[in-house]
Amino acid sequence: MIETERLLLRPFQVEDTVPMLRNWASDPEVTKFLTWQPHESAEVTARVLETWVKKYDDPSFYLWAVEWKEIRQPVGSISAVRTDDKTDSATIGYCIGRGWWGKGIVAEALQAVMSFFFEEVGANCVNACHDPQNPNSGKVMRKCGMTYEGTWRAGGVNNQGVCDESWYSILKKEYESFRGQKxxxxxxxxxxxxxxxxxxxxxxxxxxxxxxxxxxxxxxxxxxxxxxxxxxxxxxxxxxxxxxxxxxxxxxxxxxxxxxxxxxxxxxxxxxxxxxxxxxxxxxxxxxxxxxxxxxxxxxxxxxxxxxxxxxxxxxxxxxxxxxxxxxxxxxxxxx
Structure with missing residues (x-):
């Protein structure tokens, strides 16, 4: 569990079915640039949560519900979609409900997860990517101190089809320098x-x-x-x-x-x-x-x-x- 000023990053529970469906999982605008389709019913959300909850026994499974303290409900998720022990790196993915866009929540969550990987896990690199048609996601990465590495043309697939991927990363030494800029x-x-x-x-x-x-x-x-x-x-x-x-x-x-x-x-x-x-x-x-x-x-x-x-x-x-x-x-x- 990770706590910030406004957020609680915690494991998902099956009891999160209703708020997850309502707050983001059923919204096609939220999933527009993601790789999974909007949930059509609570049954779909419940099945997904049951699968996730079972995976928490695996210490290499990193997935958090982003709980907005003000309402005590999850409003999104953030996870390591891939880790690589050879390079000590983690690739981060996230999504958040439309009602909470523009409030700095994703940046706050990403900064907390970056800190976790650098300070607790011992990672040397944290990276993330976004579809160039979703530039606000890139703004989040830059706000957290990540450096733009380049765009992999036709490098991925999301709900819009084959897409470009703009990649950002931050090394541990850069993270420490960025933290010291306060x-x-x-x-x-x-x-x-x-x-x-x-x-x-x-x-x-x-x-x-x-x-x-x-x-x-x-x-x-x-x-x-x-x-x-x-x-x-x-x-x-x-x-x-x-x-x-x-x-x-x-x-x-x-x-x-x-x-x-x-x-x-x-x-x-x-x-x-x-x-x-x-x-x-x-x-x-x-x-x-x-x-x-x-x-x-x-x-x-x-x-x-x-x-x-x-x-x-x-x-x-x-x-x-x-x-x-x-x-x-x-x-x-x-x-x-």
């Missing part, structure tokens, strides 16, 4: 340093902060706010500001990460530091505003990032920022 997140208190960092980051992100007047307001306001910065090689990679909006609530006022550091977990590191600080200061809630999902691709990514952190949709103000930019408010309790 760097430093610290709270900044000097107003001039705050505005300097926020200016450096926001001016490099015109897709999100392209209106000069609004960007300058964020920069100037940051001087008086709780300020957290992430550093890589002593250079600012990202920052986050909190401001008090009530006796019980702080707002994530602004956040930015330089593009070259996207998908390396820096945003989550920043938020974890800010969240812990807000909790220690006695706040009960954090809220954040962004443009409602479905308007712009960049802001859709922002919405999915906030959802992956655990924020819940609270309310939409259709005209706060103008009719073209409806304001979505998310909220999170701090567990008091």
């Amino acid at each position: 760097g430093v997140v610290r709270q900044v208190t000097n107003p001039e340093e705050k505005t300097g960092i926020s200016r450096l980051i926001l001016e490099a992100l015109p897709e999100w902060f392209g209106i000069p007047e609004a960007r300058e307001e964020y920069i100037q306001d940051s001087a008086d706010q709780l300020f957290f910065a992430a550093f890589r090689d002593d250079s600012p990679a990202g920052f986050l500001c909190l401001k008090e909006t009530g006796r019980e609530t702080v707002e994530l006022a602004v956040m930015g990460v330089r593009k070259e550091y996207h998908r390396l977990g820096i945003g989550k590191e920043l938020f974890a530091a800010a969240k812990n600080c807000a909790f220690r200061k006695g706040y009960s809630f954090i809220q954040v505003k962004t443009v409602q999902m479905g308007r712009y691709e960049e802001y859709d990514q922002t919405n999915m990032f906030y959802q992956s952190l655990g924020f819940k949709e609270f309310e939409v103000f259709p005209s706060l920022w103008g009719e073209e930019n409806p304001c979505q408010i998310y909220v999170m309790g701090l567990g008091r």
